Amino acid sequence: xxxxxxxxxxxxxxxxxxxxxxxxxxxxxxxxxxxxxxxxxxxxxxxxxxxxxxxxxxxxxxxxxxxxxxxxxxxxxxxxxxxxxxxxxxxxxxxxxxxxxxxxxxxxxxxxxxxxxxxxxxxxxxx
Numbered sequence: 774x775x776x777x778x779x780x781x782x783x784x785x786x787x788x789x790x791x792x793x794x795x796x797x798x799x800x801x802x803x804x805x806x807x808x809x810x811x812x813x814x815x816x817x818x819x820x821x822x823x824x825x826x827x828x829x830x831x832x833x834x835x836x837x838x839x840x841x842x843x844x845x846x847x848x849x850x851x852x853x854x855x856x857x858x859x860x861x862x863x864x865x866x867x868x869x870x871x872x873x874x875x876x877x878x879x880x881x882x883x884x885x886x887x888x889x890x891x892x893x894x895x896x897x898x899x900x
Contacts, residue, residue, distance in 0.1 A: 776899045784896060785860055788867065788889075789853030796846035799839060807835030817879040827877065845870065864897035 803810050815827035831838045849870065852863025871890035875883045 776896075781896060781899060782856065784892070785853050785856065785864070788893065788896075789850045789863075792846045792850030792853065792867070796843050796850060799843045799846065803842070804836075804839050807839055808832065811835055811838070814877050818877050819880050819883060820876040823877045861897050861900050864893045864900070867893040868897070 811827055811831050815824045815832065818824045818827070845866070849863045849867050852859040852866070868890045871886040871893065874886040875890070878886055
């Protein structure tokens, strides 16, 4: 199925904006409320091994994981917004991010991240 280049570009830029908002949110809010946020993920995940991982590794080191999260979201957002040679890499990185998020989210969050992963994979495949 062929996707109009303008529609593809709009979707990629929209996703880039979402990643940039995510980075901004995580820098401004999550950084100040790390224990609460990550404990909520650990308790709310549908996938028990993810809860264990968050409890054992993320909660004891919240600053490291928040900084990595913000930097990763910035990378993906910038790659998508650039509309340059790194858009495909940004889309694949976004797929990996969303697939990880599927396992650490509650059920509605997992469904939303799965939809975003499929969309980004599709966009990468039609580039």
